[in-house]
Amino acid sequence: MAKTIKETLLGTLVHGEEILESIRVSRSISQDKIPVGNIADKKVAALHPERLSLVVADIVDTGKNARIIRFAGADGYLPPFEAGQYINIFTEIDGVRTSRPYSISSSPRQRAYYEITVARTAEGFVSDYMIDKVQIGDRFSANGPAGVFRYQPVFHSKKALYFAGGSGITPFMSMIREVLEAALDRDIVLLYGSRTPEAALYHDELAAYAEKYPNFKYHLVISEPAEGWQGETGFINADLIARLVPDYAERTAYICGPQVMNDFCKKELESMGVPAKRIRREMFGARKDIQNEPGWPEGLTGNEVFRLTVGDRVIDARSGESILTALERAGVRVNVCCRSGECSLCRVKLVSGNVFLARGMLRRYADEQYGYIHSCKAYPIGDVVIQL
Amino acid sequence: MEQYDVIVIGAGNGGLAAAATLAEKGKRVILFERHNIPGGCGSSFRRGRFEFEIALHQLSHMGTPENPGPLREQFARYGILDEIDWIEIKELFRVNFPDGTGVSLPADREKCVAHLCKEFPAEAEAIKEYFKVVYDFCDESTAFAAQSAKSTGEPGALKKLIMKTGFPRIYPTLAKYALKSTQEVLDEFFKDPKLQLALSAYWCFMGMPPERFPFAILAKCTYFYTETKPHYLRGTSMMMNQAIMEAIGRMGGVVRLNCGVKRIMLENGAAVGVVDENGVEYRAKKIISNISPLTTYGALLAPEEVPESAREYLKPYTVGISALTCFIGLDCTPEEIGFTTSFTLNYESLDANKDFRDAYQLLPDHDPLVATCYTVDDPSVSPPGTSIITAGTLKYSAEWEKLTPEQYYEMKYEAGRRIVARLEKMYPGFTEHIEEMEIATPLTHMRYLNHPGGAIYGYEQDRMQSVFFFPAESKIPNLEFASGWVTSCGFGPNYQYADGVASKIAAEV
Numbered sequence: 037m038a039k040t041i042k043e044t045l046l047g048t049l050v051h052g053e054e055i056l057e058s059i060r061v062s063r064s065i066s067q068d069k070i071p072v073g074n075i076a077d078k079k080v081a082a083l084h085p086e087r088l089s090l091v092v093a094d095i096v097d098t099g100k101n102a103r104i105i106r107f108a109g110a111d112g113y114l115p116p117f118e119a120g121q122y123i124n125i126f127t128e129i130d131g132v133r134t135s136r137p138y139s140i141s142s143s144p145r146q147r148a149y150y151e152i153t154v155a156r157t158a159e160g161f162v163s164d165y166m167i168d169k170v171q172i173g174d175r176f177s178a179n180g181p182a183g184v185f186r187y188q189p190v191f192h193s194k195k196a197l198y199f200a201g202g203s204g205i206t207p208f209m210s211m212i213r214e215v216l217e218a219a220l221d222r223d224i225v226l227l228y229g230s231r232t233p234e235a236a237l238y239h240d241e242l243a244a245y246a247e248k249y250p251n252f253k254y255h256l257v258i259s260e261p262a263e264g265w266q267g268e269t270g271f272i273n274a275d276l277i278a279r280l281v282p283d284y285a286e287r288t289a290y291i292c293g294p295q296v297m298n299d300f301c302k303k304e305l306e307s308m309g310v311p312a313k314r315i316r317r318e319m320f321g322a323r324k325d326i327q328n329e330p331g332w333p334e335g336l337t338g339n340e341v342f343r344l345t346v347g348d349r350v351i352d353a354r355s356g357e358s359i360l361t362a363l364e365r366a367g368v369r370v371n372v373c374c375r376s377g378e379c380s381l382c383r384v385k386l387v388s389g390n391v392f393l394a395r396g397m398l399r400r401y402a403d404e405q406y407g408y409i410h411s412c413k414a415y416p417i418g419d420v421v422i423q424l
Numbered sequence: 425m426e427q428y429d430v431i432v433i434g435a436g437n438g439g440l441a442a443a444a445t446l447a448e449k450g451k452r453v454i455l456f457e458r459h460n461i462p463g464g465c466g467s468s469f470r471r472g473r474f475e476f477e478i479a480l481h482q483l484s485h486m487g488t489p490e491n492p493g494p495l496r497e498q499f500a501r502y503g504i505l506d507e508i509d510w511i512e513i514k515e516l517f518r519v520n521f522p523d524g525t526g527v528s529l530p531a532d533r534e535k536c537v538a539h540l541c542k543e544f545p546a547e548a549e550a551i552k553e554y555f556k557v558v559y560d561f562c563d564e565s566t567a568f569a570a571q572s573a574k575s576t577g578e579p580g581a582l583k584k585l586i587m588k589t590g591f592p593r594i595y596p597t598l599a600k601y602a603l604k605s606t607q608e609v610l611d612e613f614f615k616d617p618k619l620q621l622a623l624s625a626y627w628c629f630m631g632m633p634p635e636r637f638p639f640a641i642l643a644k645c646t647y648f649y650t651e652t653k654p655h656y657l658r659g660t661s662m663m664m665n666q667a668i669m670e671a672i673g674r675m676g677g678v679v680r681l682n683c684g685v686k687r688i689m690l691e692n693g694a695a696v697g698v699v700d701e702n703g704v705e706y707r708a709k710k711i712i713s714n715i716s717p718l719t720t721y722g723a724l725l726a727p728e729e730v731p732e733s734a735r736e737y738l739k740p741y742t743v744g745i746s747a748l749t750c751f752i753g754l755d756c757t758p759e760e761i762g763f764t765t766s767f768t769l770n771y772e773s774l775d776a777n778k779d780f781r782d783a784y785q786l787l788p789d790h791d792p793l794v795a796t797c798y799t800v801d802d803p804s805v806s807p808p809g810t811s812i813i814t815a816g817t818l819k820y821s822a823e824w825e826k827l828t829p830e831q832y833y834e835m836k837y838e839a840g841r842r843i844v845a846r847l848e849k850m851y852p853g854f855t856e857h858i859e860e861m862e863i864a865t866p867l868t869h870m871r872y873l874n875h876p877g878g879a880i881y882g883y884e885q886d887r888m889q890s891v892f893f894f895p896a897e898s899k900i901p902n903l904e905f906a907s908g909w910v911t912s913c914g915f916g917p918n919y920q921y922a923d924g925v926a927s928k929i930a931a932e933v
C-alpha cells in the first residue's frame with residue numbers, strides 16, 4: 037500500500053523509519069486492549085463499592101434506649117474500613133426515602149459484620165425506626181464506609197485522648213477495640229461524658245478493658261450524678277483534663293458527641309494551648325435545634341413554612357429543617373453521604389432566596405463564589421429556588 | 425425523548441470546553457458527569473481549614489493581559505476571564521539535587537539563559553544553542569501546523585515526492601528533533617547531569633522519564649510555559665470548572681452532574697444517543713466522549729457492538745501512569761519551612777531514568793518527588809499563617825491493584841510516611857507542622873476518574889504514542905473523542921483540543 041503523506045513525512049525525520057517500524061511491530065504483537073465492562077469500577081469495588089448491600093444479622097438491646105445492630109454483607113462481603121468511619125444507611129419510612137450516617141463500632145480487624153449502635157433521640161425519625169421496627173433479616177443499602185475521623189499514623193500522636201459524649205462513643209469503640217485486641221503500640225485515654233452512669237453505652241466493656249490493658253485509661257464523667265456516685269462529675273473542662281490527663285499536650289485529641297459538647301471541648305483544649313492540628317472532630321450530624329445556632333435570624337422559630345422551588349416543583353419547607361430533608365420528604369432524589377456538611381455530595385445551587393448556613397459546612401471556594409450550598413446544612417429562611 | 429445536537433460524556437477539562445464551545449455556537453448541547461462536581465482530574469476537596477487542589481500545578485497557554493495566550497482568548501469567548509483571579513507564577517520550577525543544591529528557572533527566556541550560564545559557566549554556549557533549538561523547533565512546528573491546516577486530503581504521488589524532499593529543508597529543526605527523546609537531545613548538548621535535570625523537569629508533567637519523554641513535548645512545554653507564563657488561580661481549578669459550567673448554562677447548554685452515562689446507543693453502527701444511569705434516553709446528532717476510548721468502547725457499548733477496527737486501532741496503546749500524592753496543610757508559612765519556589769522536583773540521585781523505575785514499585789523510595797507549595801505565589805490560597813503543599817510521585821497502578829483490600833490502608837499510610845520523611849529531610853521540622861493530610865494512591869485516581877490504571881495523563885506519552893501518534897480517531901460514526909487520552913495531556917492542551925473538536929462538529933450539525 038502506498039504510504040500516506042503523514043507516513044511519508046514522518047519517514048524523513050531522524051528516527052522516523054525506526055519509530056514507524058516499532059509501531060508496526062507493536063501493532064502486530066499487541067493484544068486487544070478493549071475491556072468488557074468498566075474495569076476501573078470493578079477494581080475499585082472491593083475497597084469502595086458504589087453501594088453496600090446489608091442484611092441485619094443480629095440485634096442486641098442495650099437496655100439503655102439504644103440498640104446494637106450488626107449488619108452482614110448481603111452477598112457475604114464487606115469492604116475494609118478505618119476505625120472511626122461511618123456508613124450512611126438508606127431507609128424508607130412512611131414512604132419517605134432518607135438516610136442516616138452511623139459510625140461503625142466494631143473493630144476493623146474483623147469484617148464478618150459491621151456493628152452500629154443507634155441511640156434514641158427525642159422526636160427521632162430514623163432512630164425510632166431502627167430501634168423499634170428493624171428486625172433480623174431486614175435489608176438495607178448504604179454508602180461508605182466514609183469519613184476522616186480516624187487515626188492518621190503519619191502525623192497523629194501514638195498517644196490519644198478521646199472525648200466522647202453520649203452516642204458519640206461509637207467510633208471510639210471501633211478504635212479502642214482495634215488498638216487493644218490487636219495489641220497495637222498506642223496509648224488511649226477516654227473521657228466519656230454521659231448524663232447518668234446508666235445511660236453510658238458500652239460501660240462494662242470499657243471498664244473491663246481498663247482493668248486489663250495498661251495502655252487504656254477510662255474516665256466516665258457524669259453531668260447529672262445521682263446520690264452516691266463516686267466518679268467524676270460535671271462537664272469535661274480544662275481543669276478536669278489537666279487533672280486526669282497530665283500529658284495531654286503530647287496527645288492527639290479526638291472529639292465526638294453532640295455539637296454543644298463538641299464545641300465546648302474544643303474551646304477548652306484551645307484554652308489550654310492545644311493547637312488545631314491536635315484536635316480532630318467528628319461532626320455528628322446537624323443539630324436538631326437549629327434555631328439556637330449562633331447567627332440564626334431573630335424572629336424565626338424554626339416552624340415557618342416557606343416555598344422551595346426545584347425545577348418545576350414547589351415544595352413546602354420548614355425553616356427548622358434542612359433543605360435536604362425537605363427534598364427527601366417530597367421524594368426528590370439527592371446524592372448524600374455525611375449529612376454533616378463535610379462531604380459535599382448533597383451540594384445544590386442556590387438560584388435565589390435566603391438560606392441559613394449552619395456551621396461546619398466545608399464549602400469549596402468556587403462553590404461560595406457561584407452560590408452552591410450543601411443542602412444538609414442549609415435551612416430555608418424565606419422562599420427559595422434551587423437547582424439540582 | 426430529549427433531542428440534542430450534541431451530547432458530551434464527562435465534565436473533565438475536555439468535556440467542559442467542548443460543551444462550552446458548542447453552546448457558544450448556538451448548538452443544543454447536554455453534558456453528563458457522573459461525579460457531583462465538574463472538573464475530572466482538575467478539581468479540589470476540603471479538609472479542615474484547607475481546600476486542596478488535586479491536579480493543577482501550572483496552567484499553560486494563558487499569557488498576560490497585554491500578550492494574551494490562546495487559553496486567555498478562549499476563556500474570553502466564554503465570558504469567564506474576569507470571574508477568576510489569575511496568579512502569574514514567576515518561576516517555572518526549581519530542581520533540587522540530593523547534595524542539597526538546586527536550580528530555579530525564571531519564567532523568562534533571557535533571564536533563564538543568563539541564570540543557567542552563571543550556574544553552569546562551562547556550558548554557556550551550549551545553553552544558548554539549546555534554547556535557540558527549542559524556540560526554532562516551536563516556530564517551525566507552528567508554521568508547519570498552519571501549512572497543514574490549509575491542505576486537504578491526500579496529495580498525489582508527485583506532490584508527495586516534492587514534500588518529502590522539501591520538508592527537511594523548510595523545517596530542519598523539526599526534521600532533526602521531532603522524534604528524538606529528551607535524553608538524546610540533552611546528551612547532545614550538555615555534560616553536567618545537573619544541567620540536564622534542570623532543563624528536563626517537565627517530563628514529570630507527562631509521566632515519561634527523560635529517556636522516553638519526547639523532546640517535542642519538552643520543547644513545547646519549555647516554550648509555552650516561558651512565553652505564556654505559568655499560571656495558577658485563586659480557588660483551585662474548581663473555579664475554572666464552575667465558571668465554564670455556568671457559562672454553558674448561560675449560553676443555553678445543559679449540564680447534568682451526578683448523572684453518569686451508562687450506554688451509547690447505536691443504530692446501523694452509528695452513535696445516535698445515550699442512556700443515563702437512571703435509564704433515561706437522550707438523542708443527538710453527535711456524541712463527544714471525554715472519557716478514555718477504552719472505557720467508551722468497553723463499558724458504554726456491548727462487546728459485539730465494538731468495531732473490529734477500533735480493537736485494531738487501539739492495540740499499540742498502553743495505559744499510562746497514575747500518581748501517589750500527599751495533600752498537606754501546614755500550620756506555618758512557606759518561609760518558616762523553607763519553601764521558596766511553588767513547583768519543585770526533588771531527586772534522590774542524578775539519574776532520573778534510574779530513579780523513575782521505582783514508579784513501577786509500590787512504595788516511593790527513590791522516585792523523583794514533585795512538591796508544590798501553592799502558598800508561595802499567593803498566600804491567600806490558604807488561611808493566614810498556613811500553607812498548602814502537595815507532594816507526590818508518579819506511580820503505575822499495577823502494584824497497587826495487587827494489594828488485598830486488607831493491605832490497602834496500611835500501604836497507603838506507609839507510602840505517605842515515606843514521602844513525608846523525604847520532605848522532613850529537606851525541610852527539617854516539616855512533620856511537626858502537619859495539620860491536615862490526605863493520601864491519594866493510583867486506586868484513588870481510579871475511583872474518582874474512572875480511568876483504567878487510574879491514569880492521570882491518558883496513554884503513555886512516549887514517542888510512539890504521542891505527538892504524531894495520538895489515537896484521536898473514532899471508529900464509530902458520529903462519535904468523537906476529546907480528552908487527555910487522545911491529545912497531549914494537561915489543562916491548556918485539553919481545553920484547546922476540545923475547542924477544536926467542538927468547532928468542527930458545530931459546523932456539521
Ligand SMILES: Cc1cc2nc3c(=O)[nH]c(=O)nc-3n(C[C@H](O)[C@H](O)[C@H](O)COP(=O)(O)OP(=O)(O)OC[C@H]3O[C@@H](n4cnc5c(N)ncnc54)[C@H](O)[C@@H]3O)c2cc1C
Pocket residue numbers: 122130132134136137138139140152153154155156157159160161162163164183203206207318319320321322324357358361364365374375376
Ligand atoms: C458521622 C456520623 C456518625 C454518627 N454515628 C451515630 C452512631 O453511631 N449512633 C447514633 O445513634 N447516631 C449516630 N449519628 C447520628 C445519626 O445519624 C442520627 O442523626 C440519629 O440517629 C438521629 O436520627 P433521627 O432520624 O432519629 O433524628 P433526626 O435526624 O434528628 O431526625 C429528626 C428529623 O427527621 C426529619 N423527619 C421527621 N419526620 C420525618 C418524616 N416523616 N419524613 C421525613 N423526614 C422526617 C425531620 O427533619 C426531623 O427534624 C451519627 C451522625 C453522623 C453524622
Ligand SMILES: Cc1cc2nc3c(=O)[nH]c(=O)nc-3n(C[C@H](O)[C@H](O)[C@H](O)COP(=O)(O)OP(=O)(O)OC[C@H]3O[C@@H](n4cnc5c(N)ncnc54)[C@H](O)[C@@H]3O)c2cc1C
Pocket residue numbers: 433434435436437438439456457458459462463464465466478479480481482483484629683684685686714715747749872873874880881906907908909912913914915916918
Ligand atoms: C495529580 C495530577 C496532576 C496534574 N498536574 C497538571 C498540571 O500541573 N498542569 C496541567 O496542565 N495538567 C496537569 N494534570 C493533567 C490534567 O489534569 C489532565 O490532563 C486533564 O485534566 C485531562 O482532562 P480530560 O478532559 O481528559 O478529563 P478527565 O479529567 O480525565 O475527566 C473525565 C471525566 O469524565 C467523567 N466520567 C467518567 N466516566 C463517565 C461516565 N460514564 N459518564 C459521565 N461522566 C463520566 C469523570 O468523572 C471525569 O470527570 C494533572 C493531573 C493529575 C491527576
Ligand code: FES
Pocket residue numbers: 371372373374375376377378379380381382383410411412413
Ligand atoms: S451530605 Fe455530606 S455535605 Fe451534605
